[in-house]
Amino acid sequence: MASVKEKSKQNGKAPAAPAAVAEKIQHPKERYMYWYESMQLQRKFEEKAGQLYGQQKIRGFCHLYIGQEACSSGSYTALTKDDKWITAYRDHGIPIALGSDPKAIMAELFAKQTGSSKGKGGSMHIFDKSVNFIGGHGIVGAQIPMGAGIAFTEKYNKTGNLCITFMGDGAVRQGALHEAFNMAMLWKLPVIFVVENNGYAMGTSVERTSNVTDLYTLAEAYDMPSEPVDAMNVEAVHEAVSRAAERARAGEGPTFLEFRTYRYRGHSMSDPQKYRKKEEVEEYKLRDPIEQVKATILEKGLATQEDLNAIDQKIKGIVDESVKFAEESPYPAPEEAFKDVYMQEDYPFLME
Numbered sequence: 647m648a649s650v651k652e653k654s655k656q657n658g659k660a661p662a663a664p665a666a667v668a669e670k671i672q673h674p675k676e677r678y679m680y681w682y683e684s685m686q687l688q689r690k691f692e693e694k695a696g697q698l699y700g701q702q703k704i705r706g707f708c709h710l711y712i713g714q715e716a717c718s719s720g721s722y723t724a725l726t727k728d729d730k731w732i733t734a735y736r737d738h739g740i741p742i743a744l745g746s747d748p749k750a751i752m753a754e755l756f757a758k759q760t761g762s763s764k765g766k767g768g769s770m771h772i773f774d775k776s777v778n779f780i781g782g783h784g785i786v787g788a789q790i791p792m793g794a795g796i797a798f799t800e801k802y803n804k805t806g807n808l809c810i811t812f813m814g815d816g817a818v819r820q821g822a823l824h825e826a827f828n829m830a831m832l833w834k835l836p837v838i839f840v841v842e843n844n845g846y847a848m849g850t851s852v853e854r855t856s857n858v859t860d861l862y863t864l865a866e867a868y869d870m871p872s873e874p875v876d877a878m879n880v881e882a883v884h885e886a887v888s889r890a891a892e893r894a895r896a897g898e899g900p901t902f903l904e905f906r907t908y909r910y911r912g913h914s915m916s917d918p919q920k921y922r923k924k925e926e927v928e929e930y931k932l933r934d935p936i937e938q939v940k941a942t943i944l945e946k947g948l949a950t951q952e953d954l955n956a957i958d959q960k961i962k963g964i965v966d967e968s969v970k971f972a973e974e975s976p977y978p979a980p981e982e983a984f985k986d987v988y989m990q991e992d993y994p995f996l997m998e
């Protein structure tokens with residue numbers, strides 16, 4: 647019998663050849679335009695955040711999503727406004743795709759009172775209830791069972807909504823994944839599990855930590871439907887998430903999608919990137935998700951270069967405004983440290 651590894655075609659990697667524009671457009675014009683604008687906003691927002699980090703205006707942890715934008719934007723167009731979203735700490739792109747106010751996210755990066763978590767969470771803990779974004783979690787893999795729990799709530803309340811639960815390739819090594827997969831399948835929870843396989847967990851490649859490099863096959867142990875997705879291509883992401891959502895809403899339970907993606911920047915802001923070659927990064931840039939959508943828009947005449955320039959200008963304004971807002975906002979007052987935290991006045995086990 648062929649082992650999973652022998653069956654593997656792509657070895658956990660997104661295809662590296664330059665993408666060709668599809669012969670016929672598969673989606674309405676508005677969707678392509680949303681993809682372009684939303685991915686470009688995520689990218690420009692984070693390029694600016696990276697610069698500000700260099701100037702020490704943003705401090706602490708900061709993990710950029712640059713290169714992975716098709717994962718958020720492609721999922722967004724496949725779901726409804728009432729579906730729930732949860733992810734790890736590489737968490738600026740998703741809320742931007744969902745329509746969160748970039749000012750509140752930038753202010754959170756600056757640790758300001760006006761930030762989406764009142765300046766107390768920072769980059770890794772963006773939350774925005776208004777768009778159903780339930781964080782932003784720093785413990786690798788901890789959000790996986792939480793995502794299953796959120797899906798349980800939706801099922802229990804018969805809402806028809808689902809929870810899309812993102813994780814990194816490093817997170818699939820956590821035991822919590824297996825517990826969550828088992829329960830989610832047993833109870834047929836409306837959850838889409840997504841591993842954003844960007845090839846590395848900090849400086850450690852998937853090949854160094856895993857016998858099975860086609861991560862989607864992990865779902866087979868639970869009879870969970872799963873598939874690999876070229877997540878440098880936003881259309882492929884949309885289509886895979888649409889299929890998974892249909893299954894979830896039909897009461898058929900979870901799906902596990904392996905988004906094959908790539909991060910252009912380091913793991914965090916202090917990463918010398920000795921674990922990969924510059925050529926590898928350049929190879930992935932040939933399949934840049936924004937460039938792919940741009941090529942489709944221009945080749946199919948959905949908009950002109952001037953139209954796209956106008957969008958870029960608008961985005962520059964939004965990003966500049968978010969920085970101004972963050973810079974001018976106050977830091978939280980000291981007493982804020984004791985608000986929004988679990989505290990029981992008569993807790994009996996405190997030792998003075």
Ligand SMILES: Cc1ncc(C[n+]2csc(CCOP(=O)(O)OP(=O)(O)O)c2C)c(N)n1
Nearest residue numbers: 736784785786814815816817844846847848
């Ligand atoms: C339980 C736990 N172990 C270790 C860490 C330290 N840590 C932070 S990020 C990270 C790598 C995770 O990589 P991956 O899941 O692939 O996500 P990516 O950064 O690529 O988005 C590690 C080991 C942590 N935050 N939590």
Ligand SMILES: [Mg+2]
Nearest residue numbers: 814815846847
């Ligand atoms: Mg990773």
